[in-house]
Every structure is written in C-alpha cells, then in structure tokens.
Amino acid sequence: MNKFDISVQTLRRLPDYLNYLHGIAKKEGYISATSIAAALNLNNVQVRKDLAYVSNAGRPRKGYPIEVLIKDLESFLGYHDVDSAVIVGAGHLGKALLHYSGFQAYGLKILAAFDNNEKILSEEKSGSIFHIDRMKEICSELKPKIGIIAVPAQAAQQVCDLLTECGVKAIWNFAPVHIAVSNNILVVNENMAAHLAMLSIHLRRPLEQSADKEINL
Amino acid sequence: MNKFDISVQTLRRLPDYLNYLHGIAKKEGYISATSIAAALNLNNVQVRKDLAYVSNAGRPRKGYPIEVLIKDLESFLGYHDVDSAVIVGAGHLGKALLHYSGFQAYGLKILAAFDNNEKILSEEKSGSIFHIDRMKEICSELKPKIGIIAVPAQAAQQVCDLLTECGVKAIWNFAPVHIAVSNNILVVNENMAAHLAMLSIHLRRPLEQSADKEINL
Incomplete structure (x- = not known):
C-alpha cells in the first residue's frame, strides 16, 4: 500500500480507530480488524484495507499488536510531526x-x-x-x-x-x-x-436507484 | 454513463464548460471536445469523459451542437429545477x-x-x-x-x-x-x-514521488 494513494474516506476513519484503541483498558495484547469493525459498526474488509495503509504490524490469526497500531496511527496522522x-x-x-x-x-x-x-x-x-x-x-x-x-x-x-x-x-x-x-x-x-451540487444531483436520483444514502466527502 | 457515478472532480469542471460555451459568439454550429479542451487548458480525453455524463448529443468528427450542449449542461446542473x-x-x-x-x-x-x-x-x-x-x-x-x-x-x-x-x-x-x-x-x-490531513500527508511525500502537485477535493 502506497500511503499517498489513501482516500479522504479512509482518512476520515483513522481518528475513529485511534480513539477506539485509546479507550481499550489492556493494551498489551493483539486486536483483530474484525473486533475493531464490530466495535465501530464498520465492515471488517474495509477496516483491514484502511489499516494496511497505516501499519504492517498485522499478523494472520492474531491481528494487530495494540500498542504498535496506536503508534503507527499516530505517526501516520502526524502526531509526532505536527x-x-x-x-x-x-x-x-x-x-x-x-x-x-x-x-x-x-x-x-x-x-x-x-x-x-x-x-x-x-x-x-x-x-x-x-x-x-x-x-x-x-x-x-x-x-x-x-x-x-x-x-x-x-x-x-x-x-x-x-x-x-x-x-x-x-x-x-x-x-x-x-x-x-x-x-x-x-x-x-x-x-x-x-460538494453541494453532488448532493443536489443525488437528490434527483429515482428512489429505486438510491443505493447509497450516505456520501462522505 | 450513469450520471450518479459522476465525481466531484468532474462536477467542478462543468460550470467552466458552461461559462466557456456561453462566451462563444456564434452558437449555431458544432464544437469539438478538443476545442473546448484547448480553450480551457484541459486534456481532451478528460473533456470527452466529463461531457459524456451530461450529454449524448456528440457526433463523431463533428463534436457537440453548441446550443444543445448548453441546454444539457444547464439541465444537468439543475438550472431549470433550482x-x-x-x-x-x-x-x-x-x-x-x-x-x-x-x-x-x-x-x-x-x-x-x-x-x-x-x-x-x-x-x-x-x-x-x-x-x-x-x-x-x-x-x-x-x-x-x-x-x-x-x-x-x-x-x-x-x-x-x-x-x-x-x-x-x-x-x-x-x-x-x-x-x-x-x-x-x-x-x-x-x-x-x-481534507487538510490529506494535504498534510502529501506534504510529507518525498519530492521525487510528487507526481501530483494539485489535488482537487
């Protein structure tokens, strides 16, 4: 994953992951993308893809070491280089x-x-x-x-x-x-x-076509 | 082209096309995507793709009938249905x-x-x-x-x-x-x-990797 290809949509979710991980009491162990997805009501394939931009510490069947993932997210988001x-x-x-x-x-x-x-x-x-x-x-x-x-x-x-x-x-x-x-x-x-025009155009979409009822810009 | 798949990037350009067409003195004839691209300093493949969302009046080797293209752009942009x-x-x-x-x-x-x-x-x-x-x-x-x-x-x-x-x-x-x-x-x-975070991340991109020096959100 080239981090410069990241989308705004993924960027929107990264602070949510970080907030969630900061809230976990025991930070020694591992956490799976599936657990994060469940906690934040997201799709776990999405979470896996998002985290791949940020960290390569994930291990099959174990997940991510929590402390490392927090550091990787903070570093990606520029916390140490404001x-x-x-x-x-x-x-x-x-x-x-x-x-x-x-x-x-x-x-x-x-x-x-x-x-x-x-x-x-x-x-x-x-x-x-x-x-x-x-x-x-x-x-x-x-x-x-x-x-x-x-x-x-x-x-x-x-x-x-x-x-x-x-x-x-x-x-x-x-x-x-x-x-x-x-x-x-x-x-x-x-x-x-x-952006408002995008909303306006989707507003004119016939009801049966409205697959997405949420757009993130 | 399903108009609901249009991107914000394309949407940004549509008013520019409309402004340009409004400024043309003789509106009876046809105009090619190549002419529009040259006038607005854009890539002509991009212009062709953008206009495909808006109008199906384009003819091979002739281009778009100017008056029809203006109407199609205005209608797409909601001018008649504010x-x-x-x-x-x-x-x-x-x-x-x-x-x-x-x-x-x-x-x-x-x-x-x-x-x-x-x-x-x-x-x-x-x-x-x-x-x-x-x-x-x-x-x-x-x-x-x-x-x-x-x-x-x-x-x-x-x-x-x-x-x-x-x-x-x-x-x-x-x-x-x-x-x-x-x-x-x-x-x-x-x-x-x-959006600001996106800019911040691209700012940390090594100079040799900076292919895009302009991002449109």
Missing part, C-alpha cells in the same frame, strides 16, 4: 476554519490568521488575527508549512504569491479560482459548491 | 456558507439560516437569519429540499431531527459526528479536517 498552518482572510470562512475543532484529531495546528480589513481587526479579541502587513514578520517566526486562502477569488493569486514568499510548502485554496504556483508547492483546491 | 437549502447554525461556518458566492454556478440557492444565539440574532442585518423557533413556520412556506447542519457536534442529531420534521430530503452535515436519519433521507458528510 503541521502548522496560517489563514489569509479572516472573514466568515477564515474565522470558521480558525475556530474549527476538528483539526487536532489530525495533529494539525492553525497558528494565526491575517486580514487587511480594519473592521475585522478592530473587533478581534482572540489574539490570533493580525494585519496582513505583519505576515512576513510573523511567518518568519512561526514557520507555517501550510497556507490557507480564504479571500475572495480576485485576491487569491496575490495572496498565494505572498504565502509562497513566506515559505509555505502547500496551499489549501478555498477561493473558487485556479491559482498558479511555483513547481515545488502543493495545492489542494476546495470547492464547497461542487 | 434546489434550495436552509442552514441551521449561523456561527462563522453558517455565515460563510450563507454568503458563499459559488453556489449559484450550480443552480443552488441558500434561502435562510437559523440559530438560537441571541447575540447572533441581534447583530444580524442581512434579513436572512432567523430564530430557530421560527424554523418550522418558515420552512413550511419556503419548502427547502436541503438542510445544512453547521452547529457543534453535540447539537447535530437534534438539528437533524428538526430538519427532517421540516421535510428536507437531504442533509449536508458539517458537524464532525455521525448522524442517524430515516431511510429516505440522503446524507452528505463533510469533513474539512480530513
């Missing part, structure tokens, strides 16, 4: 991301957000939103690996260039526009409208 | 979704948001955020097809039940928790943390 990010744009979306609690399950940390809107800056109380003029200075100290673009489409490329100058290695782009980056930078484009 | 949604939770995320401009490219309309937080309600100026106590009354009038859950995890199931009572046919769930629904309701779970 990736940090900064957000540009502290409007509704930027603030939603800044305050989103789900990132810590993946060992991710949002360090700060930047904006040039005086109203946003003056109303700010959390201490984590700064004027964009201070971005280079603050980033040279915090050294974030990831830059998150949460500005309107027309400002996205300019913000992307600024993030690149600040040394980020990857961009998570929420602006509904294509951005150009230099060769060694990874870009992940997020398109929330396409 | 789906409407309401949001529950008007915190940062709810407001970000309420003000997001990308939905109209897919013929989607966010009608209103609901919250029980007096501070949010008193500061509201857009006229589209209402007290959750008015939800049944307002929904019985607006008849939204989609309910969007943008509340904290612990409130998600209760909100989901309320949306179901209001008659929505699908739920778009942003709360990082599994929700139970009755049989004929479609659920799409959104997990932004898993």
Whole structure:
C-alpha cells in the first residue's frame, strides 16, 4: 500500500480507530480488524484495507499488536510531526476554519490568521488575527508549512504569491479560482459548491436507484 | 454513463464548460471536445469523459451542437429545477456558507439560516437569519429540499431531527459526528479536517514521488 494513494474516506476513519484503541483498558495484547469493525459498526474488509495503509504490524490469526497500531496511527496522522498552518482572510470562512475543532484529531495546528480589513481587526479579541502587513514578520517566526486562502477569488493569486514568499510548502485554496504556483508547492483546491451540487444531483436520483444514502466527502 | 457515478472532480469542471460555451459568439454550429479542451487548458480525453455524463448529443468528427450542449449542461446542473437549502447554525461556518458566492454556478440557492444565539440574532442585518423557533413556520412556506447542519457536534442529531420534521430530503452535515436519519433521507458528510490531513500527508511525500502537485477535493 502506497500511503499517498489513501482516500479522504479512509482518512476520515483513522481518528475513529485511534480513539477506539485509546479507550481499550489492556493494551498489551493483539486486536483483530474484525473486533475493531464490530466495535465501530464498520465492515471488517474495509477496516483491514484502511489499516494496511497505516501499519504492517498485522499478523494472520492474531491481528494487530495494540500498542504498535496506536503508534503507527499516530505517526501516520502526524502526531509526532505536527503541521502548522496560517489563514489569509479572516472573514466568515477564515474565522470558521480558525475556530474549527476538528483539526487536532489530525495533529494539525492553525497558528494565526491575517486580514487587511480594519473592521475585522478592530473587533478581534482572540489574539490570533493580525494585519496582513505583519505576515512576513510573523511567518518568519512561526514557520507555517501550510497556507490557507480564504479571500475572495480576485485576491487569491496575490495572496498565494505572498504565502509562497513566506515559505509555505502547500496551499489549501478555498477561493473558487485556479491559482498558479511555483513547481515545488502543493495545492489542494476546495470547492464547497461542487460538494453541494453532488448532493443536489443525488437528490434527483429515482428512489429505486438510491443505493447509497450516505456520501462522505 | 450513469450520471450518479459522476465525481466531484468532474462536477467542478462543468460550470467552466458552461461559462466557456456561453462566451462563444456564434452558437449555431458544432464544437469539438478538443476545442473546448484547448480553450480551457484541459486534456481532451478528460473533456470527452466529463461531457459524456451530461450529454449524448456528440457526433463523431463533428463534436457537440453548441446550443444543445448548453441546454444539457444547464439541465444537468439543475438550472431549470433550482434546489434550495436552509442552514441551521449561523456561527462563522453558517455565515460563510450563507454568503458563499459559488453556489449559484450550480443552480443552488441558500434561502435562510437559523440559530438560537441571541447575540447572533441581534447583530444580524442581512434579513436572512432567523430564530430557530421560527424554523418550522418558515420552512413550511419556503419548502427547502436541503438542510445544512453547521452547529457543534453535540447539537447535530437534534438539528437533524428538526430538519427532517421540516421535510428536507437531504442533509449536508458539517458537524464532525455521525448522524442517524430515516431511510429516505440522503446524507452528505463533510469533513474539512480530513481534507487538510490529506494535504498534510502529501506534504510529507518525498519530492521525487510528487507526481501530483494539485489535488482537487
């Protein structure tokens, strides 16, 4: 299994496996994919496939040594090598991301957000939103690996260039526009409208065809 | 091609095709997938595959009749059968979704948001955020097809039940928790943390392995 081929669907389940294993009282022994599947109400073939991305400690008829599997999951999820990010744009979306609690399950940390809107800056109380003029200075100290673009489409490329100058290695782009980056930078484009459209199209599916009533994006 | 097998990646490109076709001056003739691909800087095999989900009007060596392709794209994207949604939770995320401009490219309309937080309600100026106590009354009038859950995890199931009572046919769930629904309701779970984790994992990929420098989610 090449871990870079992992799907978002599998990634969604990994923190659940980790939570479950952390909750087990006796961690000396082994645990089977079947037991994990039963506890989490999942298919055991799925669990086996998911864990194959993460660990090669599984043994036939024994399962996984619990302590090793916990370490492998933590290491895969980056618990020992926390990736940090900064957000540009502290409007509704930027603030939603800044305050989103789900990132810590993946060992991710949002360090700060930047904006040039005086109203946003003056109303700010959390201490984590700064004027964009201070971005280079603050980033040279915090050294974030990831830059998150949460500005309107027309400002996205300019913000992307600024993030690149600040040394980020990857961009998570929420602006509904294509951005150009230099060769060694990874870009992940997020398109929330396409997700809602996916739901909308499945909604028009005739009832007898609706095999999946749950879609995970 | 079964249109329900369409991927989010294809869905992302459909509005681009439509925009491009709308911009063509002479709409009487035919257009080839190759021309569309060249204009949008895409691979022509990809364009052919994408359009196969949407239209069967393509002819060998001629391409697609432009006017028919526009109609097929508009119909696929739901322009003639606009789906409407309401949001529950008007915190940062709810407001970000309420003000997001990308939905109209897919013929989607966010009608209103609901919250029980007096501070949010008193500061509201857009006229589209209402007290959750008015939800049944307002929904019985607006008849939204989609309910969007943008509340904290612990409130998600209760909100989901309320949306179901209001008659929505699908739920778009942003709360990082599994929700139970009755049989004929479609659920799409959104997990932004898993998306950021995907980026984080690819960031640790050795440089020589980084074939994809762009990921579309």
